[in-house]
Amino acid sequence: MDYKYIEQLLDRYWECHTSEEEEQILRSFFAQKDVPAHLAQYASLFTFMKEAQEERVSDDFDDRFADILAEESLRHDVVRTQARTIPFRQRIAPFLQAAAAVAVLLTIGGAAERAIGGSQQEEGTAAPVVANTYIRSDRVAEVVTPVESKNEATAIVQPDSMTRTQMGVDAQVKEN
Amino acid sequence: MKEISFRNDVLPLKDKLFRLALRITLNREDAEDMVQETLIRVWKECQDGKEIDNVEAFSLTVCRNLSIDYHAKLEQRNVAFDEDIHDQPDTTRSPFETMVDRERFQMLNALMNSLPEKQRTAMQLRDVEGRSYKEIAEVMQISESDVKVNIFRARKAMKEKLKR
Incomplete structure (x- = not known):
């Protein structure tokens, strides 16, 4: 059998010119039993490399490591809750949120106040609002008073009883 | 980038890490300690959400550095490495x-x-x-x-x- 290829590979192996695949070929070649005498001196090296791949951790390694990992896991959780650094932006976020909420409330409040104020004024001049509810008559008297005075309209109010009054409408009807 | 599963991607490296640690520490028990420490380090990196491009190369690097540090400590204690091998009984x-x-x-x-x-x-x-x-x-x-x-x-x- 011609061993030229193997000899060439071996020469290149010592010079570090072999690829991973070629080195695998050498290991496989030297793993067989009938290696020619002139190459036999190197056979032990390649079989040693192959055997060295079989080294394993001891059988109880996994169990021991599971315990260590469980302990470490507890420690890690504690460390994380104790020493987590919070960036400045994140720290002031709740205050910013609160400030934003207050600002929104103030804006809405301001707008609502203005809107209500405006409608009350409109009510005063044209009185188009229909208050179609049961109101205590003494309050109706209060509400209706400005309408009466400005539009010279009269609302008939019976002070002692509950009256269903169509405010404004009565006034407008009377106006017409 | 691919998410690393400690159980599937890191833990199976234990034998490879062990062989490397053994080659550096020259002692089976110490090599196993190095593997445990390496695995814990990598586990922490995963827990902290750190990105690791090549988890195998990263683990091997950590393992080698830990083993070398261990070697240096042994030398500091004036324990010659070679003596250590000869002292090892066959039980290892x-x-x-x-x-x-x-x-x-x-x-x-x-x-x-x-x-x-x-x-x-x-x-x-x-x-x-x-x-x-x-x-x-x-x-x-x-x-x-x-x-x-x-x-x-x-x-x-x-x-x-x-x-x-």
């Missing part, structure tokens, strides 16, 4: 070694372990683990040409000793 041998030609394995193992750390680590990763020069360079944090030089010297030394 793996069951595997009892099956194979023990004498020959031990002889070559001692030969390889007598090389400087860089040479034996590079040789371990190339000739035992079958890694590329690029990967070895990444693990050892040196250039590819330096990896080749170390492997070249290691092979040459082994060849010389085998010839005798």
Whole structure:
């Protein structure tokens, strides 16, 4: 059998010119039993490399490591809750949120106040609002008073009883 | 980037890490300690959500650095590394070694372990683990040409000793 290829590979192996695949070929070649005498001196090296791949951790390694990992896991959780650094932006976020909420409330409040104020004024001049509810008559008297005075309209109010009054409408009807 | 599963991607590396640690510490018990420490380190990195491009190379690098540090500590305590090997009784041998030609394995193992750390680590990763020069360079944090030089010297030394 011609061993030229193997000899060439071996020469290149010592010079570090072999690829991973070629080195695998050498290991496989030297793993067989009938290696020619002139190459036999190197056979032990390649079989040693192959055997060295079989080294394993001891059988109880996994169990021991599971315990260590469980302990470490507890420690890690504690460390994380104790020493987590919070960036400045994140720290002031709740205050910013609160400030934003207050600002929104103030804006809405301001707008609502203005809107209500405006409608009350409109009510005063044209009185188009229909208050179609049961109101205590003494309050109706209060509400209706400005309408009466400005539009010279009269609302008939019976002070002692509950009256269903169509405010404004009565006034407008009377106006017409 | 791909999410790393500690159980599926990291834990199965234990034997590879062990072989590397053993090549550096030259003691099975110490090598297992190094593997445990490496796995915990990588687990923490995963927990903290750190991005690891090549988890295998990263783990091997951590393992090697821990093993080298351990070696340095041993030396500080004035315990010679070689003495340490000779002091090791046969109880530290793996069951595997009892099956194979023990004498020959031990002889070559001692030969390889007598090389400087860089040479034996590079040789371990190339000739035992079958890694590329690029990967070895990444693990050892040196250039590819330096990896080749170390492997070249290691092979040459082994060849010389085998010839005798």
